Amino acid sequence: MAINEKDIDAILETYPAKVKRNRKKHIIVRDSSLAHQEIEANTRTIPGVITNRGCAYAGCKGVVLGPIKDIVHITHGPVGCGYYSWLTRRNKAKTPPDGKNYLAYCVTTDMQEKDIVFGGEKKLAQVIDEVVEIFKPNAITVSATCPVGLIGDDIGAVAKAAQEKHGIPVMAFSCEGYRGVSQSAGHHIANNGVLEWMVGRGEMTEAPAKYSINILGEYNIGGDAWEIHRILEDIGYHIISVASGDGAYQDLKNAHVADLNLVQCHRSINYIAEMLEIKYGTPWLKVNFIGIEATCRSLRDMALYFGDKELIDKTEEVIARELARIEPLMEQYRKICQGKTAFCFVGGSRGHHYQKLFADLGIETVLAGYEFAHRDDYEGRQVIPHIKVDADSKNIPELHVEPDPKFFKLKISPEKAEELKKKIPLSYYAGMNIEMKDGHIIIDDMNHFETEEFIRILKPDIFASGIKDKYIPHKMGIPSKQLHNYDYSGPYAGFNGAVKFAQDVTAMFTTPAWNFITPPWKSKPLLEGQYQK
Amino acid sequence: MLDFTPKEIIERTSGGLINPAKTCQPIGAMYAALGIHKCLPHSHGSQGCCAYHRSHLTRHFRDPILASTSSFTEGASVFGGGANLKTAIKNVFAIYNPDVMAIHTTCLTETIGDDIPAFLGQAEIPEGKIVIHANTPSYVGSHITGFSNMTRGMVNYLSEAATETKKEQVNIIPGFVNPGDMREIKRLVRAMGINFIMFPDTSGVVDSPMTGKFEMFPQGGTTVKELKDTGNSKLTIVLGSFASTDAAIALERKCKVPAKTLKTPIGVKATDEFLMTLRNTFVTEIPYELEEERGQLVDIMVDTHHQFHGKKVAIFGDPDIVIALTEFVLSLGMVPVHVLTGTPGSTFEKEVKAMLLESGLKGNVKAAGDLFQFHQWIKNEPVDLIIGNTYGKYIARAEDIPLVRVGFPILDRSVHSYMPIVGYKGAMRLVEMISNALLERQDRDAADEDFELVM
Structure with missing residues (x-):
């Protein structure tokens, strides 16, 4: 069913005036006849509105830092934040030969009332000492929770002293939950730290192999990164590091030597990508390994970047082989999925990426949006200079980098880069909006009320979002797919991932349980009889 | 799995936690x-x-x-x-x-x-x-x-004390338990024919049925009217001191409703105490329906005791649940050797130690502990079974010990929140879970010649 501005106004009518004015700017009906459609994003959620958004700590420690496996991540604060970000996100990691994988450990300073009153610096220093003694990690991060900044604990100073004492990097992140307006602030804070304290600490000066790359913004949920590795290594790429799924400090510190940085999740990692280009001369390429067509395109774009015939041929060979293998499998699932509609409301990039995979199955995304994205994720990076910097964004430090005197090396000439930019998204992301069809809804920070209302009007066949809203559509009889953690399945990336996704989604549509929602006595009268003449 | 947890006990004095057994x-x-x-x-x-x-x-x-x-x-x-x-x-x-x-x-x-x-x-x-x-x-x-x-x-x-004389009704504060447990506690009180107000009551809220319609506020939950009326009840029964006593004390002060603190009714003994308190307060005989259930439970405990008697068990989780579970596993003839909660509170250690002492046992008992320490205990004195929430699965795998999932949170198994562990029926379920876990392990480890049809 099509929807227009009037329908949206009708939905927003329930809101108090201020909320209505605010929310209207976060919702657009796609209209390609307009030169440009602006959406409001990365602004405050109004108190009392039930949002899916989290906080800066979740974005910093939970998303970007947490998956780095050879680092012990200490949460400085009361127990909860560390507890909830412990093993809940499904960022998988294989234990390297030296055994250094600490993901199953949650370390928290468990601040008590006396720490709030008298300060928690001493306790933090002691916890760092214990961590070094027990775990002997390659590095330590300290992530701050709300009270830390409020009571003025100087975690930077504690980290610096600990680093000198123990001789390993100890990095402090001021990612208190009240910073910024969502997880996004935390991504930025973490990105700054990764660039400042991790990348470039290694001694490598040259890429160790041909076609060396970093994968940025890939978190290995359900094993996605491993499927991407399988394909890329098959083609002949050498993966230096991943930020940060199954990633390691050991690898990240040499990330500066790569020939190319791939950006999978633009929202959470674009700061690093941009800064790596300035500091080390490595351009980045926006890729999407979610969806068959998207994967093929990303592989071809990568091959074009290197422009090597051998690589281009090998890319085509792998694509042909993989397609021949999976297409017959996909076809059977497509028969069931074809013609259905989806909502795709995810965090920062999956709201866009998964539309491709749905499309591969013949499912049309009629509503899409992001929980914590910025305008550039919707409208494309060309809007970045025009984005108003508000008080909430000003609180997040901007790292100003310069070419590194030791490691800066232009990986391709500026002329070549300009030429490539005409063909591939080199150091550019065009955003979600241009790929949405006319009449479809784009919505930022969709809240509970809007979720219910849009489902009521658009009646999607499948709802894709996260754990907090998963069971709401279920109660309405609508299959609901978690695209943050894949409903404990996966991988969904690459070719094998597409098949797995198709299989899971088909199961959601066809599971017999849906048929039992209405009890038989609701449609049959209590007494049945025949009228006798 | 958890390879950095050494057997040698490391003294940690920072007050920080490694793998917490509590949240905020x-x-x-x-x-x-x-x-x-x-x-x-x-x-x-x-x-x-x-x-x-x-x-x-x-x-x-x-x-x-x-x-x-x-x-x-x-x-x-x-x-x-x-x-x-x-x-x-x-x-x-x-x-x-x-x-x-x-x-x-x-x-x-x-x-x-x-x-x-x-x-x-x-x-x-x-x-x-x-x-x-x-x-x-x-x-x-x-x-x-x-x-x-x-x-x-x-x-x-x-809560309001609106009436001169108290009503013939009981307040029940069930503590931090599942809706399945709340339903079972209510069934027991209903079977006794006693009027009651349970608060809070998450049954019908977090275990709501599939109807094809989403209800933001489902049918369950204690109504405001009932909450007001708690001030007029004759007695408040507190099931688990850590999660519920403070409310009962407040109610006693505010509305002069006397309170009685009992264990979470896990196992035959704690369920007996719960029903006896109701029986004494309201002078109502325990119906045969419940006596029959109790008899069935005891029958099962006797018939299957060889499956768990003498087995060593390590228990962790929330204090009220762990205290009651410890009492129950003792009544099964099991040996709790490590008992830990992440929640602080000295009465936990006192209560558990007293129970162990009464059974002639000694064990590691700690409040405000963490799972790193719990794991170290297990490395030093291995057990046959771990009972705890989902976080225990990492220790269970590292040490190859079966885990029975009880408590909050359970993130990797389903249906648990609908099914009780309280009351006689809940105890039967626990016996089934414990003995299944131990027997599955025995089957898994048995040589072909020792693999048996009847156990």
Whole structure:
């Protein structure tokens, strides 16, 4: 069913005036006849509105830092934040030969009332000492929770002293939950730290192999990164590091030597990508390994970047082989999925990426949006200079980098880069909006009320979002797919991932349980009889 | 798996935790508030708290968990959250229209000293709507403390002693247990023919049925009318001291309703005590229906004792549950050698140690402990079985010990929240779970010649 501005106004009518004015700017009906459609994003959620958004700590420690496996991540604060970000996100990691994988450990300073009153610096220093003694990690991060900044604990100073004492990097992140307006602030804070304290600490000066790359913004949920590795290594790429799924400090510190940085999740990692280009001369390429067509395109774009015939041929060979293998499998699932509609409301990039995979199955995304994205994720990076910097964004430090005197090396000439930019998204992301069809809804920070209302009007066949809203559509009889953690399945990336996704989604549509929602006595009268003449 | 946990006990003096066995107050407060009919819990703090708590509760219950937040920014943290809270109250009632809004604080708002009652005095609360609050600083106690504080908040705000003489009815505070347990406790009291008010009561809220229609406020939960009426009851029965005593004490002070604290009714002994308290207070005989169930349970315990008698067990989780479980496994002839809770409180250690002593046993017992320590204990004195929540699975795998999942949270198995562990029926279920786990292990490890059809 099509929807227009009037329908949206009708939905927003329930809101108090201020909320209505605010929310209207976060919702657009796609209209390609307009030169440009602006959406409001990365602004405050109004108190009392039930949002899916989290906080800066979740974005910093939970998303970007947490998956780095050879680092012990200490949460400085009361127990909860560390507890909830412990093993809940499904960022998988294989234990390297030296055994250094600490993901199953949650370390928290468990601040008590006396720490709030008298300060928690001493306790933090002691916890760092214990961590070094027990775990002997390659590095330590300290992530701050709300009270830390409020009571003025100087975690930077504690980290610096600990680093000198123990001789390993100890990095402090001021990612208190009240910073910024969502997880996004935390991504930025973490990105700054990764660039400042991790990348470039290694001694490598040259890429160790041909076609060396970093994968940025890939978190290995359900094993996605491993499927991407399988394909890329098959083609002949050498993966230096991943930020940060199954990633390691050991690898990240040499990330500066790569020939190319791939950006999978633009929202959470674009700061690093941009800064790596300035500091080390490595351009980045926006890729999407979610969806068959998207994967093929990303592989071809990568091959074009290197422009090597051998690589281009090998890319085509792998694509042909993989397609021949999976297409017959996909076809059977497509028969069931074809013609259905989806909502795709995810965090920062999956709201866009998964539309491709749905499309591969013949499912049309009629509503899409992001929980914590910025305008550039919707409208494309060309809007970045025009984005108003508000008080909430000003609180997040901007790292100003310069070419590194030791490691800066232009990986391709500026002329070549300009030429490539005409063909591939080199150091550019065009955003979600241009790929949405006319009449479809784009919505930022969709809240509970809007979720219910849009489902009521658009009646999607499948709802894709996260754990907090998963069971709401279920109660309405609508299959609901978690695209943050894949409903404990996966991988969904690459070719094998597409098949797995198709299989899971088909199961959601066809599971017999849906048929039992209405009890038989609701449609049959209590007494049945025949009228006798 | 957990390869960095050494056998040699490391003395840690920092006060930090490695692999905590508790979480923070607000999630307990949120869960308790869901046990009020048509109530929207509200988290006064940063958005992340609310998101984390909703996510974790949803993972455990596999049902919608709705709650709103004051969505703090840095500005609010500096200038105070009054404006945020007042906006939130206005929006919550305008958009979601609950009957009750139950506000809990967070470490942020406690640190900056937000005065919730003062804010409420200035807020626009629509006619007929109710706003209650509880202070739940995350840096004190645990999620159990938060549950306790919100439950006490219900008494503070709502309980009224309206009648001269107390009614022939009992208040039951079930503690931080699953809706399946709440339903079972209610069934027992109903079978006794006694009028009761259970609060909070999350049954029918977080275990709501599939009907094809989403109800933001499902049928379950203690109504405001019932909460007010708790002041007129003859007795409050507290099931588990950690999660529920404070509310009962408040009710005793406010409305002169005497309170009796019992264990969470896990196992034959604790269930007996619960029913005997009801029997004595209301002079009502235990119906045959329950006597029969009890007889069945004892029959099972006798018939199958060889499957678990003498087996060593390590138990961790929330204090009320762990205390009651310890009593139950002792009654099965098992040997609890390590007993730990993450929640602080000296009475935990006292109570568990007394039970062990009575059985002629000694074990490691600790409140405010963590799973790193628990694991080290197990490395030093191995056990046949671990009982605890999902977080125990890593230790269970590292040490190749079977795990029976009991408590909160259970994130990797389903249906548990619907099924009781309390009452005689719940005890039967626990016996089944424990003996299945041990027998599965025996089967798995048996040589072909020792693999048996009948066990």
